[in-house]
Amino acid sequence: MSFLTAKSTIESTQIFNIVKKMPKGALLHAHLEATVDAGFLLKSALEHTNVCIRAASTITKETLGSTLPDFAPRPVAGSYESPATITSPNYVPDTYVSAQKVRREWPEILGGPEGFDRWVIQSLTINPSEAYDTHNTTVKIWNKFQSCFTVIRGLLAYEPVLRKFLRQLFESCVEDGISYAEFRWNFTPKDNILTSEDGTCYIDHDRLLSIFQTELELYLQNLRDAGRSDLFHGAKIIYTFVRIISVEELEWYLEDCLALKKKYPQLIAGFDVVGPEDVMHPLIYYLEPLIKFRNKCEALGIDLPFLFHAGETLGDGNSTDQNLYDAILLGTKRIGHAFSLIKHPTLMRLCRERNICCEVCPVSNEILRLTASIPAHPIAAMLNHGVPIALASDDPGIFSNIGLSYDFFQVLVSSEISGLMTLAVLARESFQHAILDEEEKKRALAVWDARWARYIEEVVSTNGIL
Amino acid sequence: MSFLTAKSTIESTQIFNIVKKMPKGALLHAHLEATVDAGFLLKSALEHTNVCIRAASTITKETLGSTLPDFAPRPVAGSYESPATITSPNYVPDTYVSAQKVRREWPEILGGPEGFDRWVIQSLTINPSEAYDTHNTTVKIWNKFQSCFTVIRGLLAYEPVLRKFLRQLFESCVEDGISYAEFRWNFTPKDNILTSEDGTCYIDHDRLLSIFQTELELYLQNLRDAGRSDLFHGAKIIYTFVRIISVEELEWYLEDCLALKKKYPQLIAGFDVVGPEDVMHPLIYYLEPLIKFRNKCEALGIDLPFLFHAGETLGDGNSTDQNLYDAILLGTKRIGHAFSLIKHPTLMRLCRERNICCEVCPVSNEILRLTASIPAHPIAAMLNHGVPIALASDDPGIFSNIGLSYDFFQVLVSSEISGLMTLAVLARESFQHAILDEEEKKRALAVWDARWARYIEEVVSTNGIL
Numbered sequence: 001m002s003f004l005t006a007k008s009t010i011e012s013t014q015i016f017n018i019v020k021k022m023p024k025g026a027l028l029h030a031h032l033e034a035t036v037d038a039g040f041l042l043k044s045a046l047e048h049t050n051v052c053i054r055a056a057s058t059i060t061k062e063t064l065g066s067t068l069p070d071f072a073p074r075p076v077a078g079s080y081e082s083p084a085t086i087t088s089p090n091y092v093p094d095t096y097v098s099a100q101k102v103r104r105e106w107p108e109i110l111g112g113p114e115g116f117d118r119w120v121i122q123s124l125t126i127n128p129s130e131a132y133d134t135h136n137t138t139v140k141i142w143n144k145f146q147s148c149f150t151v152i153r154g155l156l157a158y159e160p161v162l163r164k165f166l167r168q169l170f171e172s173c174v175e176d177g178i179s180y181a182e183f184r185w186n187f188t189p190k191d192n193i194l195t196s197e198d199g200t201c202y203i204d205h206d207r208l209l210s211i212f213q214t215e216l217e218l219y220l221q222n223l224r225d226a227g228r229s230d231l232f233h234g235a236k237i238i239y240t241f242v243r244i245i246s247v248e249e250l251e252w253y254l255e256d257c258l259a260l261k262k263k264y265p266q267l268i269a270g271f272d273v274v275g276p277e278d279v280m281h282p283l284i285y286y287l288e289p290l291i292k293f294r295n296k297c298e299a300l301g302i303d304l305p306f307l308f309h310a311g312e313t314l315g316d317g318n319s320t321d322q323n324l325y326d327a328i329l330l331g332t333k334r335i336g337h338a339f340s341l342i343k344h345p346t347l348m349r350l351c352r353e354r355n356i357c358c359e360v361c362p363v364s365n366e367i368l369r370l371t372a373s374i375p376a377h378p379i380a381a382m383l384n385h386g387v388p389i390a391l392a393s394d395d396p397g398i399f400s401n402i403g404l405s406y407d408f409f410q411v412l413v414s415s416e417i418s419g420l421m422t423l424a425v426l427a428r429e430s431f432q433h434a435i436l437d438e439e440e441k442k443r444a445l446a447v448w449d450a451r452w453a454r455y456i457e458e459v460v461s462t463n464g465i466l
Numbered sequence: 467m468s469f470l471t472a473k474s475t476i477e478s479t480q481i482f483n484i485v486k487k488m489p490k491g492a493l494l495h496a497h498l499e500a501t502v503d504a505g506f507l508l509k510s511a512l513e514h515t516n517v518c519i520r521a522a523s524t525i526t527k528e529t530l531g532s533t534l535p536d537f538a539p540r541p542v543a544g545s546y547e548s549p550a551t552i553t554s555p556n557y558v559p560d561t562y563v564s565a566q567k568v569r570r571e572w573p574e575i576l577g578g579p580e581g582f583d584r585w586v587i588q589s590l591t592i593n594p595s596e597a598y599d600t601h602n603t604t605v606k607i608w609n610k611f612q613s614c615f616t617v618i619r620g621l622l623a624y625e626p627v628l629r630k631f632l633r634q635l636f637e638s639c640v641e642d643g644i645s646y647a648e649f650r651w652n653f654t655p656k657d658n659i660l661t662s663e664d665g666t667c668y669i670d671h672d673r674l675l676s677i678f679q680t681e682l683e684l685y686l687q688n689l690r691d692a693g694r695s696d697l698f699h700g701a702k703i704i705y706t707f708v709r710i711i712s713v714e715e716l717e718w719y720l721e722d723c724l725a726l727k728k729k730y731p732q733l734i735a736g737f738d739v740v741g742p743e744d745v746m747h748p749l750i751y752y753l754e755p756l757i758k759f760r761n762k763c764e765a766l767g768i769d770l771p772f773l774f775h776a777g778e779t780l781g782d783g784n785s786t787d788q789n790l791y792d793a794i795l796l797g798t799k800r801i802g803h804a805f806s807l808i809k810h811p812t813l814m815r816l817c818r819e820r821n822i823c824c825e826v827c828p829v830s831n832e833i834l835r836l837t838a839s840i841p842a843h844p845i846a847a848m849l850n851h852g853v854p855i856a857l858a859s860d861d862p863g864i865f866s867n868i869g870l871s872y873d874f875f876q877v878l879v880s881s882e883i884s885g886l887m888t889l890a891v892l893a894r895e896s897f898q899h900a901i902l903d904e905e906e907k908k909r910a911l912a913v914w915d916a917r918w919a920r921y922i923e924e925v926v927s928t929n930g931i932l
Contacts, residue, residue, distance in 0.1 A: 372837070416784050
């Protein structure tokens, strides 16, 4: 059974509940914008009168399914209450209306306010029929996937929403047993989207990181105050850009990334290139600036590792598959996905010898049509070949699998060899591959070991010896 | 796109036509009953008045879809013309009626005689909607698959039909560029099905092999007479039984196989166990008699190699996956499918070191739901890991992919690395893994090399340098 279809069945099992409570170590591959429950994100946005919505024409029963909500924060709270709502025949195309008003006046024929919620949630997530029927190729599902990001970015563009989002993100990590995380965050060249609380002021990358740092510190302080600092050690950002830009544009990003790393050395974990590998530029396209950047970092004594996506493909010998070679030649410290790595005996050997960790995302790979089901996923083969692996969730907000429990569960049940101890080894080793210094790793491992011992005791006392 | 959906598109391509004409070497994995076009089989059966059909009740529009045709040859030709036909309200359940009459009187409401043909063909083959929608798990599609075999066996149970079937089989091999074949034939303990031309006499295994030998000799003689003995070198039988019998029953089969090998040393190539590995007995269940058998063969100086199915599964560490270990420990000379082999680095090494060939059946694996599409098939990985491989068709009659061209095509187009030379290496090496003596292999290779040279000249002169 496919993941999204099986989700509610999975959640009802005793095994899932056991996995849910497990301390899972470090989350090393997740795209920040897609890490929080879609319902939470919408609810948070609806608390603010500055959050507005617009459409290219009046939304009717006929156009609803093919129209995406276009969210944006606007200045002067409350003043977007007066225009005709986007479902009104009098709606003036492309004018912003307060999201609160749009929801309140959402017509009965479209399901009333709950119909509005369904419309938005549907645009923020991938449902089973899209994943398995209507969008059943990697290219089609990537289109849907990218449209989700577009809607999310509109919602996240408002500072108060972003702050709530970040708090919820840290909280959901802790709830799922994740004690450390590195989030890939997608940076855009001009910050013409994100706005401050009053909706008037654009926020630059520096401020973005300071918001992240403030919220993280606040969250960690609260944990310390509650005597539960063992639950979460912190989070970092992997600076990413979409692999559609030109080589010239890249220079700007690399300088930006370096400047941020200097200012927030503890926050920036590394550098990566994102977007569909199969249709956008391969790593080799950016080879020259990337090598120059690496040399510059070395000369400056700055440790800013590459953490490249590579091999997220069904192709054999295509440019995405070739990205594996380039990522490793460029000295990547980890590989995002590495789905096609199993086809390369020599690269697997290099991963073993150089301890290059593959960030494997089983649920994501299934929903994005790389594997029809988890038993067909190469992870079992990769594990047997001794490839270093960390399980990751990729875009749990879009896939409706918040946390790491679903990915851990899938790996557990797809094999008659994998047991809780397999998951334990994966969780524990995830710290070894994190961008932490040796002292931090040692501390994180000691805390994890203590938590694991308590967890196993609890599992055994609650469920008996399984 | 999935294989059965894409089939007509595949056939219309220039590449397919190039692959079709290629000399393909040896076909090493095909189940004899499922190697001939279903339409041909039905047409051959309908030429004989002895071929009858029965049903448990009158067939109507309502019961048609859920009822299988139950064919059997009956004695006294013509006397099954008188009973009411199986679609008549007066039909007496379970009585045999001549298939010719049933077809002739097939009512218009069920599509007339062509409706009868469709009904039978549908029972002999797997169509796209079964493969991808209604029977979309390995267990469900195996049920359909086994029901196809049941219907085929009723049709093939009549000696004149079997003879036509064999002639067509050799002919279709030659048409597809296959110059040698080893067919797995399923032996049943009591020969209460196959009947002689007058429909009165049961045929034992000895006679079965003599029929095969006669038809093969006749076919080879015709080729020699036409000066085309380079097209086909011969065919052999791999003795198989279904892995559902008891250990005690197996003793009978092993003795039977040995006796046949003594009488037809050139015809019996080896020994195998068939049927769905995931639901029937694993190899280890038959360990003791198999080891005894191997020792006995050795003591007698008889070369009767094991050619075991193993690893035809999505499972990891289940009994089918474990069959790979047992097959290799039992000294198998080749492995049928070895689909899960990629998960076992050590077993892959043993296959390389001991030159154990994996008979990989890409189309079969896709239709039987082990892989969602050919790019997701482990064959590219297996090739890169240096595992010896021969491409095979498994059950082309049921899958509607007669010959090896479809499997070769799928491998060619699934990778940007594979080219015609990849296929050439696979075709040429197939002889090395065949059960032929060194002299025969040398001859087959010399003939193949000459054919390949002519083929490449023809491809280039017809299509230009590709």
